[in-house]
Amino acid sequence: MSMLRRTLKGALRRISPTYRSICYAIDGISRIEEEQRKTKDMHKQLVADTCREISYSFSKNSESSVKKAIRPPVEMTLPIVDILKLQMVEIETFSFCNRKCWFCPNSFIDRSSKNDYMDEKTYTKILKELSLFKFKGTISYSRYNEPLADPVIFERLEQARKILPNATLHTNTNGDYLTHESLNMLKEAGLTTLNIQHYLAHDATFDKQQIYACIDEMAEKLGIAKPIKELQHRKRCGKKLDFDGIEIQMYAIDFAKTGTNRGDSLSTIQPISRVKPCPLPFRDIYIDYDGSVMPCCNVRSDYAPHAEFIMGNVTNDSIFSIINNENYINFRHNIIHNVSEFSPCNTCNM
Ligand code: SF4
Ligand code: SF4
Numbered sequence: 001m002s003m004l005r006r007t008l009k010g011a012l013r014r015i016s017p018t019y020r021s022i023c024y025a026i027d028g029i030s031r032i033e034e035e036q037r038k039t040k041d042m043h044k045q046l047v048a049d050t051c052r053e054i055s056y057s058f059s060k061n062s063e064s065s066v067k068k069a070i071r072p073p074v075e076m077t078l079p080i081v082d083i084l085k086l087q088m089v090e091i092e093t094f095s096f097c098n099r100k101c102w103f104c105p106n107s108f109i110d111r112s113s114k115n116d117y118m119d120e121k122t123y124t125k126i127l128k129e130l131s132l133f134k135f136k137g138t139i140s141y142s143r144y145n146e147p148l149a150d151p152v153i154f155e156r157l158e159q160a161r162k163i164l165p166n167a168t169l170h171t172n173t174n175g176d177y178l179t180h181e182s183l184n185m186l187k188e189a190g191l192t193t194l195n196i197q198h199y200l201a202h203d204a205t206f207d208k209q210q211i212y213a214c215i216d217e218m219a220e221k222l223g224i225a226k227p228i229k230e231l232q233h234r235k236r237c238g239k240k241l242d243f244d245g246i247e248i249q250m251y252a253i254d255f256a257k258t259g260t261n262r263g264d265s266l267s268t269i270q271p272i273s274r275v276k277p278c279p280l281p282f283r284d285i286y287i288d289y290d291g292s293v294m295p296c297c298n299v300r301s302d303y304a305p306h307a308e309f310i311m312g313n314v315t316n317d318s319i320f321s322i323i324n325n326e327n328y329i330n331f332r333h334n335i336i337h338n339v340s341e342f343s344p345c346n347t348c349n350m
Contacts (some may be wrong), residue, residue, distance in 0.1 A: 076282050079332035089286040092143035093156050095289045102202040103255035105265045118289045122315045126164040130317045141171040148177040154189045161190030168192045178225040198252040206254040210296040215250045264344035271347030291315035
């Protein structure tokens with residue numbers, strides 16, 4: 001069997017580098033078998049530990065409900081990801097942000113004194129690789145920049161719409177650069193969905209009526225038709241709107257209560273004790289402006305303590321070869337088997 005695997009791997013390597021991911025998957029077969037054996041024991045232990053640690057009475061939280069709450073979906077029980085099931089690729093097309101929000105590592109990492117762009121070739125390489133398997137998920141223009149601060153976003157959207165006609169093109173924004181005219185240009189360039197964040201100062205009261213009033217005012221300024229309805233969301237207080245087919249959510253988050261400590265980088269957000277596995281490294285990938293691939297939105301390549309979480313770089317390697325490489329498998333393995341000990345996930349409120 002191992003001889004057959006070796007021969008198959010050798011043949012695939014010769015056919016095309018694109019298929020290197022298949023070779024990694026073959027490498028991962030013995031790893032998968034090992035993981036399957038461990039998973040059952042791990043869940044048993046996790047349930048036992050959680051039952052011991054929870055402060056509620058057992059009548060309210062029976063062993064079976066704890067078991068259900070911490071059982072990861074099937075696709076999260078193995079550290080290998082099927083690239084065809086990739087849901088979101090988040091891309092930072094440049095580095096600049098105009099703000100230094102208190103709940104963001106940009107409060108102490110400089111992102112405002114210059115603007116470094118993702119190389120255009122790297123960007124189109126990402127899109128072309130995704131087009132090889134007809135990616136229909138979401139391309140999200142986010143990370144730690146303000147995506148609408150530079151007009152290059154319009155060109156990048158147009159390129160994505162052309163290469164990935166069926167993808168959802170999404171961006172988050174702090175709203176500072178948004179106008180009625182730029183909304184029209186985003187629509188023309190192919191944007192599908194937009195989140196406009198209403199950020200509150202550290203000492204501001206999280207008052208829902210005030211937030212709704214600010215949203216209505218902003219919507220009027222942007223020339224957006226009346227808000228459709230209030231958002232029903234666990235963490236977001238806001239409204240759903242529509243601008244000529246672009247689905248918009250405008251909202252505020254109570255970061256003091258529900259923010260994440262961004263991979264243990266922020267002292268302004270309280271850490272938690274995490275026991276549940278996290279879905280993000282199993283369904284999305286996150287690409288910084290220099291091409292670094294990160295496993296989630298909370299770790300970033302320009303923060304030295306997170307350097308060990310750089311999974312690879314798309315400038316020289318393909319997404320196919322990175323998504324199931326040794327770094328990624330080890331990271332996911334820790335999330336499945338060791339999340340309560342594994343920093344920074346063990347304090348993350350995601
Ligand atoms: S939260 Fe957004 S707007 Fe605020 S500093 Fe971070 S990236 Fe910039
Ligand atoms: S739990 Fe870990 S992988 Fe998940 S968002 Fe937090 S830091 Fe990232």
